[in-house]
Amino acid sequence: MSRFYWRFAGAVLLLAFGIAFGVELASRGTERIHGPLPAAAGSTGALDARSGGAQAAAVRTAAGEQAGAGRTKAAEQGKAKAADSKSDAASSARPRVTEDPLINRITNKIGELLQMAAYHGVRLVVSWLEGLL
Structure with a gap:
């Protein structure tokens, strides 16, 4: 095979690994926050059969x-x-904190900034692709 095909195969394998790794990280994070994920819907059908x-x-x-x-x-x-x-x-009432700590406000603003940047970045790429077509 030529060098192009080896590079292409490597890129496809790297992309597949990245997708599988990302899905695994996302499901672990979801399980950590919400608890274990429910079983697949068809799992009781196998028991019936x-x-x-x-x-x-x-x-x-x-x-x-x-x-x-x-x-x-x-x-x-x-x-x-x-x-x-x-x-x-x-009997042990504590005073409630009514305002967010500084670190929460900073991280919220950074998150909003990243969301806006991602939104406008996607719009820019889409407009470039529309210009090519």
């Missing part, structure tokens, strides 16, 4: 009933804890 629809439905129903009973106990415990924390919060 392997073990028979009625048996899988019975397992899902039993699991749902157990989860429902656990939720009611957890809700009762949560209400009791909330009542205790309200009484504790009243």
